[in-house]
Amino acid sequence: MSTLQPFHLAIPVNNLEENRKFYRETLGCVEGRSSDHWVDLDFFGHQLVLHVQEPQPKPTGKGNPVDGKEVPIPHFGVVLQWETFEEFAARLKSLNIDFVIEPYIRFEGKTGEQATMFFKDPSGNALEFKAFKNIDQLFAK
Numbered sequence: 001m002s003t004l005q006p007f008h009l010a011i012p013v014n015n016l017e018e019n020r021k022f023y024r025e026t027l028g029c030v031e032g033r034s035s036d037h038w039v040d041l042d043f044f045g046h047q048l049v050l051h052v053q054e055p056q057p058k059p060t061g062k063g064n065p066v067d068g069k070e071v072p073i074p075h076f077g078v079v080l081q082w083e084t085f086e087e088f089a090a091r092l093k094s095l096n097i098d099f100v101i102e103p104y105i106r107f108e109g110k111t112g113e114q115a116t117m118f119f120k121d122p123s124g125n126a127l128e129f130k131a132f133k134n135i136d137q138l139f140a141k
Contacts, residue, residue, distance in 0.1 A: 006046045009076060010038075012053035013123040019050050022122050026095060044078040055123075067106045072118060075126035079138065085115050085131035092119070100126065111140045 013019040020039050023029040029048070032040035041048045063070040080088060089103040103117040113133040120126050132138055 008047040008049070009043075010049040010051050011076075011123075011125050013050045013121070013125070014053065014055045015122060016050060016052045018122045023048070023050065026092070026097070044080070046078070069101050071128075072100055072120075072126035075118065075128045077128035077130065079135075080129055080131045081135075082115065082131045082133065085129060088129060089115070089117055092117070112137050 023041050024031060029041040029043050037052045039050045063072045097119050099117060099119045101118040103115060106116050107113050114130050116128060116130040118126060118128050
């Protein structure tokens with residue numbers, strides 16, 4: 001792919017105002033269009049839409065084991081630059097985010113070495129933010 005285009009992702013939330021505040025104030029997203037039932041957000045250059053939906057049953061599985069940790073499924077997020085990840089992780093720690101997986105280095109010293117962290121929004125949607133030591137290894141085997 002020669003030019004990366006922004007993705008569009010719509011997710012369910014059970015409380016629009018609580019999630020709007022979380023994404024704007026905690027994650028630093030800028031709000032775009034909105035209504036009483038949905039909000040568009042600039043999610044690190046991508047379009048994330050929060051749609052109000054009645055609470056759904058929570059997934060019952062633990063997730064998938066990766067590097068000795070249980071990665072929540074499903075999840076979504078963004079690959080950040082290394083320095084941006086470090087600054088963002090420090091900010092989230094200062095806000096006392098309840099991490100599912102604390103920020104750490106995965107596959108250290110191996111192909112695909114990356115910093116990663118997982119946490120959930122107020123509606124229970126799992127998010128992962130990561131950064132590659134060498135971005136050229138994003139899809140390396």
